[in-house]
Amino acid sequence: MLFSELKETLKYTSLYDLGVKDNDKAIAVYVNNGLKDIQSRFSLNPKFTNIILDSNLISLPDKLIRIIDCVYTDTKDPVRFYQDTKIADDHYFKLIHTGSNKILLNGTIPNWSIDLLYEERVPQIDLSLEDMGNEIIDIPDTFINALILYVGFISHASMDSNIKSENNTYYMRYTAECKRLEETYRLLESNSLDTEYKHPIIGIN
Numbered sequence: 049m050l051f052s053e054l055k056e057t058l059k060y061t062s063l064y065d066l067g068v069k070d071n072d073k074a075i076a077v078y079v080n081n082g083l084k085d086i087q088s089r090f091s092l093n094p095k096f097t098n099i100i101l102d103s104n105l106i107s108l109p110d111k112l113i114r115i116i117d118c119v120y121t122d123t124k125d126p127v128r129f130y131q132d133t134k135i136a137d138d139h140y141f142k143l144i145h146t147g148s149n150k151i152l153l154n155g156t157i158p159n160w161s162i163d164l165l166y167e168e169r170v171p172q173i174d175l176s177l178e179d180m181g182n183e184i185i186d187i188p189d190t191f192i193n194a195l196i197l198y199v200g201f202i203s204h205a206s207m208d209s210n211i212k213s214e215n216n217t218y219y220m221r222y223t224a225e226c227k228r229l230e231e232t233y234r235l236l237e238s239n240s241l242d243t244e245y246k247h248p249i250i251g252i253n
Contacts, residue, residue, distance in 0.1 A: 049192060051076065051173055052181035062200025062218065075199070076173040076180055082198035083170050083187065089226055090233075091116060092187050095168045100161045105150055109166065117165040194229065197222040 055075055063069035086092065094116060099106055173183045187195070201218035 049185045049189070050181065051079070051183040051185060054079065054185055054192070054195070055181075058196060058199055062196050063203060066203055068203055068206075072180055073175060074203075076175055076183075078199045078202050079185065079195065080172045080175075081202060082195045083172065083185075085198060086187070086191055086194055086226075087113070087167070087170055090191070090229065091167050092191065093168045093170045095166055097164050097166070098161055099164055107150060108164075109168065111168045112166045113169045114167040115164065116167055119163045119165075190229065190232075194222060194225045197225055 055072065058075060059069045063075070068074045083092075091114075095109065095112075097109060099108075171184065171186050173180055173185075177183065185192075185195070197218055201216060201222050204218055205216055
């Protein structure tokens with residue numbers, strides 16, 4: 049979806065009664081914040097790469113925001129590790145995301161590799177553009193309603209110091225929509241015949 053299309057929808061929904069509906073930059077800021085918040089709850093942009101373990105400090109992809117899964121595949125049976133892991137005789141290590149796009153491997157390692165499934169930050173609207181209309185909102189269509197409700201919540205909340213007030217209708221609708229999405233993906237996963245199926249709820253494998 050283009051930003052211009054989303055903006056037009058917002059003008060007649062979440063922003064209908066607000067003057068900000070004609071302020072493209074303010075709307076873009078709200079949308080960018082919404083993308084970040086939704087992505088903190090769901091996996092919207094999973095990516096895969098293979099990394100050679102040739103040192104104890106491994107660089108990660110630049111746009112990585114979260115490790116979803118990490119599998120050591122050079123043994124007979126693949127090994128997932130989120131804690132101290134023995135991958136071979138005399139080889140113990142712990143994978144730590146340092147927060148600076150690095151993986152710290154604490155221990156002695158051979159020159160092997162890992163398969164890394166990670167979440168990449170969805171593209172943000174470029175606020176420096178004079179015309180942002182052609183910027184792409186690159187998320188699955190199933191999350192657009194949640195984004196619309198988030199923009200409604202944050203734009204109305206900007207006029208109220210209590211941003212997460214229980215009386216804020218849009219906030220309650222936004223959280224309800226996120227809950228509905230979680231339940232939908234849980235149902236899809238439980239009914240899936242694909243053993244490799246991964247739904248986008250954070251923290252659930």
